[in-house]
Amino acid sequence: MTRFEPLLVLDDIAKNYxxxxxxxxxxxxIGKGEVVALLGDNGAxxxxxxxxxxxxxxxxxGTMLFEGRKFLAxxxxxxKAAGIETxxxxxxLCTNVDVVANFFMGRELTKRIMGIPVLDExxxxxxxEQAMANAGTRIPSLRTNVEHLSGGxxxxxxxxxFVHWGGKLVLLDEPFAALGVEQTRRGLEMIRAVANRGIxxxxxxxxxxxxxxxxxxxxxxxQGVVAGDVETTKTSPDAVVRMxxxxxxxxxxxxx
Amino acid sequence: xxxxxxxxxEFVLDNLVWFILLAVLVLFSAGVPNxxxxxxxxxxxxxxxxxxxxxxxxxxxxxxGHMDLSVESVAALSAMTVGVLFCSAGIGLNIQLxxxxxxxxxxxxxxxxxGGLIGALNGFLIVKAKMNAFIVTLASYIWxxxxxxAVSGGRSAQDLAPxxxxxxxxxxxxLPLTAWLAILCFAVFSFVLARTPFGRHLIMxxxxxxxTFRAGIKVNRILMLSFIIAGSVAGLAGWLLAxxxxxxxxxxxxxxxxxxxxxxxxxGVSLKGGVGQLPGVYAGVLLLASIxxxxxxxxxxxxxxxxxxxxxxLVAVLLDTLKLAIRQRLK
Numbered sequence: 001m002t003r004f005e006p007l008l009v010l011d012d013i014a015k016n017y018x019x020x021x022x023x024x025x026x027x028x029x030i031g032k033g034e035v036v037a038l039l040g041d042n043g044a045x046x047x048x049x050x051x052x053x054x055x056x057x058x059x060x061x062g063t064m065l066f067e068g069r070k071f072l073a074x075x076x077x078x079x080k081a082a083g084i085e086t087x088x089x090x091x092x093l094c095t096n097v098d099v100v101a102n103f104f105m106g107r108e109l110t111k112r113i114m115g116i117p118v119l120d121e122x123x124x125x126x127x128x129e130q131a132m133a134n135a136g137t138r139i140p141s142l143r144t145n146v147e148h149l150s151g152g153x154x155x156x157x158x159x160x161x162f163v164h165w166g167g168k169l170v171l172l173d174e175p176f177a178a179l180g181v182e183q184t185r186r187g188l189e190m191i192r193a194v195a196n197r198g199i200x201x202x203x204x205x206x207x208x209x210x211x212x213x214x215x216x217x218x219x220x221x222x223q224g225v226v227a228g229d230v231e232t233t234k235t236s237p238d239a240v241v242r243m244x245x246x247x248x249x250x251x252x253x254x255x256x
Numbered sequence: 257x258x259x260x261x262x263x264x265x266e267f268v269l270d271n272l273v274w275f276i277l278l279a280v281l282v283l284f285s286a287g288v289p290n291x292x293x294x295x296x297x298x299x300x301x302x303x304x305x306x307x308x309x310x311x312x313x314x315x316x317x318x319x320x321g322h323m324d325l326s327v328e329s330v331a332a333l334s335a336m337t338v339g340v341l342f343c344s345a346g347i348g349l350n351i352q353l354x355x356x357x358x359x360x361x362x363x364x365x366x367x368x369x370x371g372g373l374i375g376a377l378n379g380f381l382i383v384k385a386k387m388n389a390f391i392v393t394l395a396s397y398i399w400x401x402x403x404x405x406a407v408s409g410g411r412s413a414q415d416l417a418p419x420x421x422x423x424x425x426x427x428x429x430x431l432p433l434t435a436w437l438a439i440l441c442f443a444v445f446s447f448v449l450a451r452t453p454f455g456r457h458l459i460m461x462x463x464x465x466x467x468t469f470r471a472g473i474k475v476n477r478i479l480m481l482s483f484i485i486a487g488s489v490a491g492l493a494g495w496l497l498a499x500x501x502x503x504x505x506x507x508x509x510x511x512x513x514x515x516x517x518x519x520x521x522x523x524g525v526s527l528k529g530g531v532g533q534l535p536g537v538y539a540g541v542l543l544l545a546s547i548x549x550x551x552x553x554x555x556x557x558x559x560x561x562x563x564x565x566x567x568x569x570l571v572a573v574l575l576d577t578l579k580l581a582i583r584q585r586l587k
Contacts, residue, residue, distance in 0.1 A: 056470070077472030092470045096463030096530035101456060106471035108453045118451050148583075 003231075004031020004216075006065075007200040008053070008169055013062035014224075015048050022048045024224035025062065030169065035191060035201040037215035037232075039208075041244055044221045046204045047089065050171050053202075054086040055079035067168070077106075083168035087158050087175050089204075095147035099139055102146055103128045103161055131164045135190060151178035163190050170194060172203040176210065188214045208237045222246050269579050273523055273539040273572075280543060284550045291553055298430045300545045305438035306331070306500060306509075308541040310493040311516045311523075312445050313375075313486030315537045318520060319449070320482050321462035321529030322382065322389040326396035327490040328513035330374050332404045332504075334367035334494025339413030339504030341366060342420060346503065348413040356419045363420050367495035368488045374400060375487015379480040397513070405506050412505040416498060424499040434496050441492070446534040458482060462529030518565050519544055522572040544568070 008030045015023040023045045030036050040046050051057040053064070055073030064071045066082060073079035079086070093102050100121070109124050110117040128142055137156045139149065146154060155178045162170050172191070176184045191214050195201050205211055211218055212232055220228035220243040228235075228243035268275060285292035310327050317324040342363050344350040353359050374396060381392045423433045449455035457478050460468045469475045498504050523540030525532030544565060551561050 054470075075472075076470045077474065080472040086470065088470065092464070092467035094460040094463035094467055094530070097456070097460055101460065105460060105468065106457075106473040108456060110453060117453055119453060119456060 004034040004200075006030070007032045007034075007067060008071075009065040010049075010053075011063045011065070013049065013052060013059050013064070015045075015052060015057065016060045021224055023052075023059075026221065026224075026226055028219050028226055028229050030200045030202060031216075032168075032200055033195050033198045034217065035195045035203065035215045037211035037218045038202055038204045038221065039206075039211060039218060039240060039244055040221035040227075044244075045224045046221055047173055049221070050086065050173050050202070050204065053079070053169075054084055054171055080106075080167070084171065085162045085165055085167045085169070086171040087162050087173065089173040089177065091154055091158055091178075093146050093154055093157065096145060098145055099142040099149075099157060100124050100128050102157055103131070103164070107165070127164075131160050135160045135163060136186060152180060152183055155179055156183065159187055159190055163194055166194060166197065166199050169200045170202070172201065174204055174206065176205070176207075184210070208240060211240070212237060220244055265582075269582060270533075271536070272575065272579065273536045273543065277539050277543045277546065280546055284546065288550050288553050291550060294430065296549060296553075298435075300542060300549055301439075302432055302435045303548070304538075304541045304545045305435045306493050306496045307512060307515055307519060307544070308438045308538055309441050309496060310490055310512060311519045311537050311541055312441055312534060313489035313493075314516050315520045315523070315525050315532060315534060316445070316449070316458065316482050316489075317389075317486045318525055318527060319462050319529060319532050320458045320479060321465060322479065322482075323393060324375075324378065324483065324486045325390070325393040325513060326374060326378060326400055327486060327493070327516060328509055328511075329397050329400035329404065330371050330487055330490040331494035331497055331512070332509045333374070333400050333407075334370045334491035335498040335501075335504040335508050336404045336407055336413070336494075336506075337366050337370050338363045338420070338495055338498040339416065340407065342417040343413035343415055343503050344417070345414040346412045347408055348415065348503070350417075356417070359417045359419045360423070363417075363498075364492075364495055367491040367498075369491070371491020371494065372484050372488040375484040375490070376480070378487065379483030382483065383476050383479045404508075408504070408506045410506050412503060414503040416502045421499055421502055424502075434499055437492075437496065441489070442534055442538045445489075449534055454478065454481070459530055462531070464530075515544060515565065518569045518572075521569055521576075524576070526576065540572075 006029045010029070011027055013023055013026040014021065026049055038046050038049070048057065052059045055076045055078050071082065073082065073084070076086070094105065104124050109120040111120045112118070125142055132139060137160055139153055146157070155175065159175060176187050179187060188210065191201055191203065203214065215232050217229070217231050218235065218240055219226060220240060222244060227246065228240065290296070310331055314324055314327050340347055341349055341351050342359055353362060378393055378396055381387045382389045423437070426433050428436060449458065457468065457473050460473070461475055461478060465475060497509055501508065519540035520537055521527065522543060523532065523537035525537060547564055547568070548561055551558070551564070
């Protein structure tokens, strides 16, 4: 269990695709300001779970409580409205428009000219400039189309986007896949900074070291169920690996 | 390369079709006798109105990453609707309204409504029923034209009510009001596409629909709206077409779809979606009309227009590839 004030409580969340059970009933809690690393082998159901929380998929069973109230997002826009930001594994950028447009995707600043909402490009550019500077990300021109940027720069835009918008809960599905060592370090710092603002963070990763660096708690999913839920300080990488692979010793890994 | 020269090169690339139009006009003015006259230029703009308006709707839908093959037939059905209601000869019902000018908003509303309705049906099948846009609008292209034939029984409506025809006769600064309407349409929709959240979302949907959905943009609503706009704008093109021909025939506007496609591609809109601006499309339409006019003036057989248009589309696609290559070297 979490020692933080609960933000999102998952209770027996399941997802079937026909006869196949991708999730068999997931129960755990994410606290306010807590970083939870979600670990598990390929196909364990991590991404499915993230999609259910972020409104991309409907669960077959189970309930969620968000800030103490029953919650189910029918679409990503509903999840966003509730304050849940998601950074997906495959990047969610429109490469045919510039950095500013991507940063404000779906949240464009407008000014009214004769009652018609018109994009306020100057204000948006200023805000992006500020956000990028705060995060120490350098991109040659905010007006370049994203297709001309490198993989690392693209991922940096996504990360800056969630740091900027924040909301109440952030879900990160392998956010550092395309990043170099230095950028990853900065990314982990960003996550810590976001959590310190009281925002709950769920990060999916395959890299054990990252999980131990940034997470308060580690939740392991194996074959659609929670195979371990432990505080990072009370476990070891070896124990977590055993939970992931399902060796019999694993069940004792959870001390908390 | 200095930032400044890079910027000017980008500007040229972004507006390439306007420079081509300018070059072609200069070339024709120098080479074709009687080409360099204000009257000829006015004529080019006038001849571009119907095709131009039709191309707007097509371009919007293509930029959103979809397709609308039905615009030509929709325009024909709207023109036929206006013709049947407000023509006094042929199959026209010669509906009289008092005061007479009421026929203008009434006919316009009818044309827009017919177009919007078919656009909404296309949109419903594509967005809600998840059917392929190419197939759905190909079907509409066929059945809507069939409906025109059925409604008219193959006959035509002539002598459109004078109050409506006034738009084709009355001139402002040398151009008929119909041409001004087309220009106004381009101005309005260019603004909508480039400067409003709706336009921005449309372009982003054409680039990466999944990302826009995840970002909470109401993708279905925007796509639905773009099909309705394409239909209504095609309906407006039909209204202009009825004015231009002072009535409607069953085969009115046949073949315009391919010219509209040519204009859209020449204007720099990528068929892959997500790329393109409407001023370029207008330049594309003007370019086609300029070439037609030159062919007329030179006394070449009209059949050669089609060959030239086809080649022009190929050149446009070639230029697009070239532009991409140049941009890649720029970065």
